[in-house]
Amino acid sequence: MAETDVNYRFIEGDPNVSPILLLHGTGGSEDDLLPIGRFLSADSPLLAIRGRVQEEGMNRYFKHTPSGGFDLADLEYETTWLFDTLNELCQKFNIDYQRFIVVGYSNGANVAARALLTRADTFHTGIFFHPMALSTVNSEQDLSDVKVWMSHGSNDPIVSADNFETLEDYLKGQHAQVDIFKHDQSHNLNEAELTSAKEWLAASGRLGQWNKE
16 A cells, blocks of 8 residues: 555544544545544544545545446445555554444445445444445345444435335344434434434443454
8 A cells, every 4th residue: 555545534542442434425535524533432543544436526435337326346446445455554553453433424334334244354333324235235244243323314315215224134134233323304414313323332332442252
């Protein structure tokens, strides 16, 4: 990994508190979710990595196809780059990779949820704001040591209720512990869901030292 190839922000925190990885939404940057990460856990080290794909001038973590669908080959390629980069940054900053809490919004949540379902040993704790299922999932990984919190808005024009429930079913089908927060707004973040995520994380047992089950 060349430093010039990666746009990221790292903010030091208490090494005894689990670190948080922040993955922005479409058009965002490595700075977008830093205030949310600090709100969720005041003492966690924070690492935010910008997606390196650009579409119509907007940063993303993977491409669309010319017809507007999801480019699953590019998704796999870019997800490999993302987690390789994460591993190298963990080594650089002496961060325990196994304890990462991944916080993603929209496009960032999508790539994180997909990685959790399809890749071995990615992470064990996730907070996904407005995620969606990107395609069918046929893998049968054991996610019994995984805890996930997810939010959905009933008036979301991007993520349908059926799609969100499909993602929930995929995660639960692989034995992840999933907690859901729903509201009647759109694809936006709001105070109620941020507070819910913070309370869930505080009660999850994943902010302090913990062992993979």
